[in-house]
Amino acid sequence: MAVTMRDVAREAGVSPKTVSNVMNGYPYIRAETRTKVLAAIDALGYRMNISARNLKSGRTGVIGLAVPELSNPYFAELADAAIAAAGEHGLTVMIETTGADRERELTALARPRGHLVDGLLYSPLGLGPEDVDQLHTHTPMVLLGERIFHGPVDHVMIDNVEGTKAVVRHLLDQGRRRIAVIGVRPLEGVGTAAIRYGAYADTLAEYGIPVPDGLAVSGGKWHRSSGADAMAELLGTGQKFDAVFALNDTLALGAIRALAAHGVRIPDDVAVAGFDNIDEASYSSPALTTVDPSRVHIARTAVELLVQRMAGDLSEHHEIVAPYELHTRESTLGVS
Amino acid sequence: MAVTMRDVAREAGVSPKTVSNVMNGYPYIRAETRTKVLAAIDALGYRMNISARNLKSGRTGVIGLAVPELSNPYFAELADAAIAAAGEHGLTVMIETTGADRERELTALARPRGHLVDGLLYSPLGLGPEDVDQLHTHTPMVLLGERIFHGPVDHVMIDNVEGTKAVVRHLLDQGRRRIAVIGVRPLEGVGTAAIRYGAYADTLAEYGIPVPDGLAVSGGKWHRSSGADAMAELLGTGQKFDAVFALNDTLALGAIRALAAHGVRIPDDVAVAGFDNIDEASYSSPALTTVDPSRVHIARTAVELLVQRMAGDLSEHHEIVAPYELHTRESTLGVS
DNA sequence: CTGAAAGCGCTTACAG
DNA sequence: CTGAAAGCGCTTACAG
Numbered sequence: 001m002a003v004t005m006r007d008v009a010r011e012a013g014v015s016p017k018t019v020s021n022v023m024n025g026y027p028y029i030r031a032e033t034r035t036k037v038l039a040a041i042d043a044l045g046y047r048m049n050i051s052a053r054n055l056k057s058g059r060t061g062v063i064g065l066a067v068p069e070l071s072n073p074y075f076a077e078l079a080d081a082a083i084a085a086a087g088e089h090g091l092t093v094m095i096e097t098t099g100a101d102r103e104r105e106l107t108a109l110a111r112p113r114g115h116l117v118d119g120l121l122y123s124p125l126g127l128g129p130e131d132v133d134q135l136h137t138h139t140p141m142v143l144l145g146e147r148i149f150h151g152p153v154d155h156v157m158i159d160n161v162e163g164t165k166a167v168v169r170h171l172l173d174q175g176r177r178r179i180a181v182i183g184v185r186p187l188e189g190v191g192t193a194a195i196r197y198g199a200y201a202d203t204l205a206e207y208g209i210p211v212p213d214g215l216a217v218s219g220g221k222w223h224r225s226s227g228a229d230a231m232a233e234l235l236g237t238g239q240k241f242d243a244v245f246a247l248n249d250t251l252a253l254g255a256i257r258a259l260a261a262h263g264v265r266i267p268d269d270v271a272v273a274g275f276d277n278i279d280e281a282s283y284s285s286p287a288l289t290t291v292d293p294s295r296v297h298i299a300r301t302a303v304e305l306l307v308q309r310m311a312g313d314l315s316e317h318h319e320i321v322a323p324y325e326l327h328t329r330e331s332t333l334g335v336s
Numbered sequence: 337m338a339v340t341m342r343d344v345a346r347e348a349g350v351s352p353k354t355v356s357n358v359m360n361g362y363p364y365i366r367a368e369t370r371t372k373v374l375a376a377i378d379a380l381g382y383r384m385n386i387s388a389r390n391l392k393s394g395r396t397g398v399i400g401l402a403v404p405e406l407s408n409p410y411f412a413e414l415a416d417a418a419i420a421a422a423g424e425h426g427l428t429v430m431i432e433t434t435g436a437d438r439e440r441e442l443t444a445l446a447r448p449r450g451h452l453v454d455g456l457l458y459s460p461l462g463l464g465p466e467d468v469d470q471l472h473t474h475t476p477m478v479l480l481g482e483r484i485f486h487g488p489v490d491h492v493m494i495d496n497v498e499g500t501k502a503v504v505r506h507l508l509d510q511g512r513r514r515i516a517v518i519g520v521r522p523l524e525g526v527g528t529a530a531i532r533y534g535a536y537a538d539t540l541a542e543y544g545i546p547v548p549d550g551l552a553v554s555g556g557k558w559h560r561s562s563g564a565d566a567m568a569e570l571l572g573t574g575q576k577f578d579a580v581f582a583l584n585d586t587l588a589l590g591a592i593r594a595l596a597a598h599g600v601r602i603p604d605d606v607a608v609a610g611f612d613n614i615d616e617a618s619y620s621s622p623a624l625t626t627v628d629p630s631r632v633h634i635a636r637t638a639v640e641l642l643v644q645r646m647a648g649d650l651s652e653h654h655e656i657v658a659p660y661e662l663h664t665r666e667s668t669l670g671v672s
Numbered sequence: 673c674t675g676a677a678a679g680c681g682c683t684t685a686c687a688g
Numbered sequence: 689c690t691g692a693a694a695g696c697g698c699t700t701a702c703a704g
Contacts, residue, residue, distance in 0.1 A: 002451070002474075002681090004680095004681055004682085005681065005682065006681080006682095014690075014691090015690065015691045015692080016681090016682080016683090016691090017683080017684095017690065017691060017692085018689090018690060018691080020682070020683065021689090021690080024683090026689095028689055028690095029689070029690085030689065030690095033689080033690085047451065048681085048682080049391070049451045049680085049681055049682065050387075050451060050452045050682095051386075051387040051388075051390035051391045051396070051451060051452065051680090051681080051682090052387075052391050052680070052681035052682035052683090052696090053681080053682050053683070054387035054682090054696090055385070055387045055388050055391055055680090055681080055682070055683090055695095055696045055697065055698080056681085056682050056683040056684075056695075056696050057682080057683060057684085057696085058696085060387070060452075062430075062452070069416055070406055070412040070413070070415045070416045070419075071409075071412060071413050071416050071615065073407075073409060073412070076406040076407060076409070076412035077406070077407050079406045079431075080405055080406045080407050080433060083406075083431075083433050092430075092432070093431070094398075094428075094430045094431075095415075095419075095429070095430075095431045096428070097416060097419050115338070115383065115385045115386060115387060116386045116387065116396075116398075138338075223615070224615060224616065224618070224619040225619075228619065253616070253619055254619055256619075256621065257619045257620075257621060257623075260621050279407065279559070279560060280560070280589070280616060282560070283560040283561075283564065283589055283590055283592075283593045284593075284620065284621070285592065285593060285596050285620070285621045287593075338697090340696095340697055340698085341697065341698065342697080342698095350674075350675090351674065351675045351676080352675090352697090352698080352699095353674065353675060353676085353699080353700095354673090354674060354675080356698070356699065357673090357674085360699090362673095364673055364674095365673070365674090366673065366674095369673080369674085384697085384698080385696085385697055385698065386698095387696090387697080387698090388680090388696070388697035388698035388699085389697080389698050389699070390680090390698090391679095391680045391681065391682080391696090391697080391698070391699090392679080392680050392697085392698050392699040392700075393680090393698080393699060393700085394680085
């Protein structure tokens with residue numbers, strides 16, 4: 001069978017405890033002893049059994065990351081950032097996708113991998129305020145995304161409100177007045193869609209502009225295809241509009257596609273802006289004006305918070321809002 | 337502390353073994369006993385400790401997926417497909433990113449998560465033929481991607497050669513004759529880049545066309561940015577070309593961006609084609625002609641192969657080539 | 673169909 | 689700085 005710590009101990013002429021000390025970087029070991037143990041580990045090709053360690057210590061060195069889907073570039077890029085940040089703390093990330101489905105999100109919460117993860121980075125999309133009680137998990141957790149819950153949980157939040165206001169103001173400052181919105185979810189009182197839409201409406205109010213009728217279109221799962229469909233639907237209504245604020249980048253990219261297919265010039269006829277600043281936004285034609293919620297910052301902060309929470313170093317719960325950055329590009333400015 | 341099987345057994349008035357039987361779906365249990373146990377599990381909020389089970393049984397129900405990076409949509413979409421396929425077998429996927437770095441790829445191989453995964457879906461990019469011996473892992477493994485190794489390993493391969501030939505023939509059939517290639521890796525004798533480039537050259541030969549000089553440009557990490565840079569470099573040389581075959585879609589998308597920035601019309605002046613058929617390829621402007629290596633098929637097949645291999649049901653090693661599909665779109669056809 | 677015993681490979685106190 | 693003992697929570701044979 002597999003080589004065990006006992007085998008290594010025998011080979012090195014020490015006790016298993018000493019091997020364990022070496023493996024775990026316990027500092028007070030004679031250099032000579034360490035060398036002997038390391039040589040034995042190498043000679044035998046020993047690899048520690050993480051399950052055994054976990055069973056005894058209660059820790060695995062693995063944290064979970066629950067996101068809707070990786071096909072959404074925002075979450076894929078967030079996952080890469082989380083993996084990098086976790087690596088700096090010697091942690092491995094186990095990704096779970098929930099499909100933005102409430103049931104699957106609750107499952108991810110209820111059964112954090114059968115004690116297989118020490119903590120959870122949790123990015124729900126389908127949960128509502130009625131689920132707030134479920135958030136009282138035994139496993140340490142940091143919530144990513146929106147402030148839809150006000151329970152005792154650590155949060156790292158996107159600055160949806162200010163980010164949205166910045167991009168809508170930009171549109172208004174470019175002289176746009178009839179700004180359509182795609183991706184709304186009229187049935188959801190909370191959540192990303194509602195927050196961004198609310199901030200959009202507030203910004204119009206700031207400028208003394210009423211929210212235009214018939215220019216808010218829902219957009220399914222916020223994929224490129226839903227963005228294209230939503231835009232086709234909007235164009236089909238014959239409504240006039242001179243700008244589109246898409247609630248995320250993939251929607252915006254789909255919308256750009258549909259606008260181009262209808263011969264609408266961007267930004268001359270219609271300006272388009274999104275939210276997320278996925279890599280693709282810099283390379284589309286036209287390049288997309290969007291809000292960068294700084295996913296790297298979010299990932300780092302969330303991992304650090306989780307590490308502290310797991311260590312029990314945190315007394316109260318933290319709510320951190322990540323800084324946003326507006327990137328203005330051709331889709332609202334024209335090719336310079 | 338946490339609720340254990342023993343607690344459940346006591347609550348239900350049975351032995352731990354019986355609880356274990358229920359948890360693992362052992363069929364021969366009296367319905368009444370099962371009900372009692374289930375009720376106790378529910379009442380106590382019991383969740384099995386996977387580490388303990390793993391320690392005893394040697395299995396975790398987790399398989400690893402090692403890919404270069406999730407920021408590359410091809411791998412993100414592949415990961416989603418692998419997660420879905422694994423779920424159908426009751427398996428969880430643990431993703432590891434290696435950054436296409438040989439060292440990190442070897443690490444992923446050498447230490448499959450400290451016995452934490454039962455098997456590995458392995459998609460290396462930095463490894464060369466000199467590393468073939470490392471592939472003799474103890475952990476069951478299925479190789480994804482290229483046939484750069486001929487060792488005794490299970491493979492699920494992209495049909496690089498036929499896929500490439502199909503797209504290059506398409507370009508030639510459109511009357512293109514000076515077809516540039518971006519993303520080559522002149523220093524690598526094997527690997528995806530070499531295989532696709534070789535197939536490109538072979539296809540030209542089929543048509544009796546010599547490989548044009550100075551039209552092969554390397555493309556770093558195959559990101560959008562490297563595609564844009566490579567294209568800018570090519571345009572800077574003043575070389576004439578009427579088509580570009582980018583070795584993957586993100587390169588192609590970056591190249592399209594650079595071409596547009598230089599006022600080159602696509603496909604009128606230059607046709608562009610890629611490889612991967614990421615979702616984005618359908619929504620770019622122009623939409624991108626590309627080869628679909630059928631990642632869903634690859635993921636399903638690989639997971640099935642791995643499941644059989646883990647079960648010990650496989651005697652010899654399998655090499656499976658996934659079917660490809662050519663999607664012709666505006667970037668080579670013009671807007672219809 | 674269900675139970676009692678042993679042990680998977682580590683780490684945790686506790687000594688020394 | 690290092691060792692001997694106990695035990696984490698399961699499952700694996702083995703009975704019955």
